[in-house]
Amino acid sequence: MSNHSDLLIIGAGILGLSHAYAAAKRGLKVKVFERSATPLGASVRNFGQALVTGQPPGPMLDLARESRDIWGHWARVAGLQLKRNGSYLFARTEAEEQLLEAFCRGRAEEYGYRVNLLKGAAMDDLYNGQFRHHRAALHGLDDQQVYSREALPALINYLCRELKVEFHFSTLVRDIEPGQLRSTAGTFGGEQIIVCSGHDYQTLLAEEIAELNPQICRLQMLRARPQVDLQLQHALLTGLSCVHYGAFADLPEAAPVQAQILRDMPHLQANGIHLLISPTPYGELIIGDSHHYGSDPSPFNAEQVDNWMIELAQQTLGCQIQVVERWQGVYGARGPGPFSFLRAAPGVSAALMHTGVGMSVGPAMAERNIAELWGAA
Structure with missing residues (x-):
C-alpha cells in the first residue's frame, strides 16, 4: 500500500478540487484520483458561470456568496482568469x-x-x-465567470505546486472501503475518502447513492x-x-x-x-x-x-x-435536495450535486464538508 494520506478524493471536477483545496490549506495530506487524463465531466462542459443572483434565499445563497470569495482568492493565487463584473x-x-x-x-x-x-x-x-x-x-x-477549460487546469496546477496535492490522472478507482482504495495505480490508504464522481452513480457507493434516487x-x-x-x-x-x-x-x-x-x-x-x-x-x-x-x-x-x-x-x-x-x-x-454529503461508512463519504450550479456553490460546500470532518480550522 502506498504511503498514508489524510484525505483521498475521487474525481478532479470542481467538487473534487474544492475539497482538495479546503483540506490542503489546513495542512492535510491530500491525493486526488481522476479516471481521465484531464477533467472531462460537468465542470468543463459548462458555462463557467458562478451565479449569486439566481440562488434562492437560504443555504444556496449563502454558499454562492461564500464561493464568490473563494473564486476571487483562486484567481489571485492560481492565475486563472475571472470576470467579476456580473x-x-x-x-x-x-x-x-x-x-x-x-x-x-x-x-x-x-x-x-x-x-x-x-x-x-x-x-x-x-x-x-x-x-x-x-x-x-x-x-x-456579484455574478462571475471563468473559462472552465482553462480554469480547472490552472487550479490543478496551483494545488499541485503550492499546496502539494498529489494527483493521479488516468487512474480508475475500482473499490473503496474505510481506510483504503484500490485503483489501477495501486492501493492507497487514507483517514478519509470522499467520492466526487459527478453523475457516475454506479462505480462507487452505488447502493448508498441509489437510495437518493438521483x-x-x-x-x-x-x-x-x-x-x-x-x-x-x-x-x-x-x-x-x-x-x-x-x-x-x-x-x-x-x-x-x-x-x-x-x-x-x-x-x-x-x-x-x-x-x-x-x-x-x-x-x-x-x-x-x-x-x-x-x-x-x-x-x-x-x-x-x-x-x-x-x-x-x-x-x-x-x-x-x-x-x-x-x-x-x-x-x-434531482436528488433529495440541491446537494448531498452522504456519509456511507466511517471515513467514507460522497459529495453530490443535484443541480447544475456546482461552479456557483461547490467551493463553499466543500469548505463546510471538510470542516465537518476535521473541525473548523
Whole structure:
C-alpha cells in the first residue's frame, strides 16, 4: 500500500478540487484520483458561470456568496482568469419586466442581492445600444465567470505546486472501503475518502447513492462566434431563466411568465430550454442550454433543439452567430435536495450535486464538508 494520506478524493471536477483545496490549506495530506487524463465531466462542459443572483434565499445563497470569495482568492493565487463584473438578465416581455421589478423592490431588498435594474436610457447605453430591443436588464453585480477549460487546469496546477496535492490522472478507482482504495495505480490508504464522481452513480457507493434516487441531466451546448464584434464581458440570461432559478421562480409575478412560455413557446418548456450565454477569453460565446432528465443520458442530440437555442441567442444578441463547436453537457440532478454529503461508512463519504450550479456553490460546500470532518480550522 502506498504511503498514508489524510484525505483521498475521487474525481478532479470542481467538487473534487474544492475539497482538495479546503483540506490542503489546513495542512492535510491530500491525493486526488481522476479516471481521465484531464477533467472531462460537468465542470468543463459548462458555462463557467458562478451565479449569486439566481440562488434562492437560504443555504444556496449563502454558499454562492461564500464561493464568490473563494473564486476571487483562486484567481489571485492560481492565475486563472475571472470576470467579476456580473451578469445581465434581459426582460423581453412586459411580464418578465414586472417580475424583475417585483424582485428588486422585494426579495432583493430583503436578502441583500446586489442588483441594478436598467431601463430606458441605461439600456440604450449598454454595449452601445446592442441590447436596446429588450425592455429591461437586471444587472447581477456579484455574478462571475471563468473559462472552465482553462480554469480547472490552472487550479490543478496551483494545488499541485503550492499546496502539494498529489494527483493521479488516468487512474480508475475500482473499490473503496474505510481506510483504503484500490485503483489501477495501486492501493492507497487514507483517514478519509470522499467520492466526487459527478453523475457516475454506479462505480462507487452505488447502493448508498441509489437510495437518493438521483437522475442525470443531459444538455445540448454550443460555442459560437458573433458576426459583429460585441466585445461581450458579461454573462447573459433572459426572462426564461426566471422560471428555473429559485431566486425568482416562487414569486407571484413568475406565474404570468410561466404561462406565457407555455402558451407561446411550449417547445422551450418541453425541452427545458432557457438561454445562457457566456463569453470566452477569445471573443467567442458559449451558448445553451436544454435539459433532459433520466437514469441514462441519451448520446443523441436533436438538431431542432440546437436551432431553437441559436434562434434565441440571435434574438438576444441582436446579431447572427456562427456555430464552431457542439457538445453534450451532463450533470447529476434531482436528488433529495440541491446537494448531498452522504456519509456511507466511517471515513467514507460522497459529495453530490443535484443541480447544475456546482461552479456557483461547490467551493463553499466543500469548505463546510471538510470542516465537518476535521473541525473548523
